[in-house]
Amino acid sequence: MTGFLSIVTIAISVSALVYMRATDAKRRRVFGLKPRPRRFPLLVHGALWLPAIALIAFGNVAALLIWMGAVTVAGWGIAAMTPGMVDAASEATVAYRAALRAKTEHLGTLARQAFASGKWRLGVLLSSEQPGRPDDRVAALEARIAELEAELARRDEDAPRPGMLEAQGTTKTNFVIAGSRS
């Protein structure tokens, strides 16, 4: 129970920290990213702190201490990633998901074929060359390209534009970046 509670509470608070990182004003300014307002700040802080309050209410001191330790270490890890690293990580995740989806779809097709042809031998499922697979591969590749394009479009939007920064460039950092870009 302590282990389960720890994992759930840590997961909730860490998600809050990831969102807080993405919407942190100082961080975005320092790295020259477009400001992104934090939606429902109260909810975000709730997600960060409520797990701890719940653990206190449950009287589970063990899970509370594990939560404290894990959140401070994880928070450091989250904060220490530069935006470039975050992007690289999300790209890697997208690619991994696409690969995983391609694989599961492939397995699903195989299972259906095996089922239809009545071939229940394990060899069919494990052998690499199966009719129909190239099509699946192309489909997976197309899906991946679409995802990457969407990602690229999002990033272009995120990148700072000199004009935009100058328009709201009241802080020192923005001013310097705007200057260095002109």
Next chain:
Amino acid sequence: MLDQQRTKRLVAVHGWSGTVLGLLLYAVVLTGAVAVFANEIGHWSKGGGQASPKIPGVVHKTVMDLSREVDPSFHEEVSILAEEDGNLRVSFQRHQENPETGRTEDYAEIFRIDPETGERVSHNSVYLSELRELDRLAALERFLVDLHVRLYVPAPWGLFLTGILGLAMMVAAVSGFLMHRHLIRDIFTAPRARGLLSDRRDRHVLAAAWGLPFSILLAFTGAFFSFAISLGLPLVAMVAFGGDQQAAIEAVLGAPQEEQPVSAYPASLDYIILDSTERAGVAPRFIAIERFGTDSALVSTSHGVAEGGIVRQTLMFDGATRAFLGEKPTLGTSPSAGSAAVSIMGPLHFGNFAGFASKLAWFALGLAMSFVIATGMQLWVFKRVDSAGWHGFGRAVEITVWGLPVALLGCAVAFFLTAPAGDTYWWTPAGFVIASFIVIRIGLKAANVSATLRPIAGALCLLLPLLRHLTGGTSISEAVIEGELAVLSIDLLLVFGGLALLNMLPTLRPRASVPTPGPAE
């Protein structure tokens, strides 16, 4: 908030406390992080063991039979311990003068019993102070703990030293907190522009900011453990008990029984085990019976931590009537705030309250603290890169930061090489010293200390599981089959750590297209 003069003083205090004691502090903190897993390292080096052994329900007859075998003078205190290898350790002890030390010590008849067959595994008659030497394979975990607790400096100076280091850590953490004005505002600001001074400062400050609560907590509890017996107790005893430390200890722990006990037939231990298991929710691991076989016999049963709690429970029973007497406080004879406060110091410092999960968290916190100390010292040196006087210290920092892990791995290598036949209690520290000498020699000559020592540490990490296996340790398949979590996780941690140190793990490389970061403020 703070004026310039005060901030300046805090910066000086922060820098110098870290510089003068930083190298030793790094040693204590890093070995502390490793020592969190002392038990697991013990299991790992022995090839297995139960994480939380429990006394089986039926032991009464075994204990009664053994009690007739030993001289009745050994009935002063009888104890039953479930050992990690699954055996039951039944010991009968009395106080007698140890001719070697000249002090009155506990002398015990110790039987090891296989609980399943009832067979006797071993029988020793020893002073309890010599008991640890019997377990040759515990040398590695003992060495790590000793190094952390007193840096291998003789008592009581070792404890004073680590206590002062704990205070220095507190000073560094609190002064760092006070002098950093934008702690919350900068909490998500990742380090920028690699290699620059601002980047080094950002790295140090960011890790320190997140680690602040636990740095203070671990430093405080650590200083308490170092000073409690070595300094605090004598100080308090000096005034409150006219310098009589024994009187102070008795006031806290309860004075020994004075009345002459009458012999009585012992209550069924099996019943007490059943009763205590029901009350505590976990079977006991350790049972102590004071004044065995008398009408004032007292049985105390020690259990693991109950679900969700952090403090181990000890219950008391009347040894003649088997009546439940209540929960035994850590200190004193009835519950109190002081006893409760002392009983949480251990779990808070060791992180040993919820098995592997809490230990993993505490290990990570220890590594994070080591990172803060190392980057702090590197920052100090980097700021003084133009002054030749600091170059020597800079090299010492690099040698310590990367050499200490190598030396720790080196002592494990020595342990495994001598585990089959040699004197592990001699060779484990010797391995550490030899590895340290080699590391210092390499470090003094190397052009780039970290680039030289880091791969060595990585290679040793990968070598250890192999060496453990070759010297007769549990193989991976055996460990999987028998569910030896400690063996598997430490092997895995070492392989993972080794690959990371050798830069063989995939890393996140940011794209060049990311906007240029602004300068530090």
Next chain:
Amino acid sequence: MMEWMRASAQALESRAVLVRWITAGPVAVVLSALFTSAMPLWFPEGSAGVDHIVFPILLFPATWATIFFYAILETSQARSVIVMGGATVINLVLIAGAFWGAGA
């Protein structure tokens, strides 16, 4: 009288660095030891009769750190000397009283 005090305060302020080294160094160590030894005399014993022994020992690291940071952060050296000197005297009197009481 006032003149004499003003002169002493000025002397302290003119040697601020030295005075601070002494107050934050040896004085902080001695004062925290005295405070810890005298604490059982006034701290409540608690229900089990152990609190007055346990808490001074438990709080020793915090006691020292508090005194140390006070010495570092105090702006006026004269005040620092008065506060720390006063605390030393009070604790010494408590300890002497305990010994005298035990001897009588």
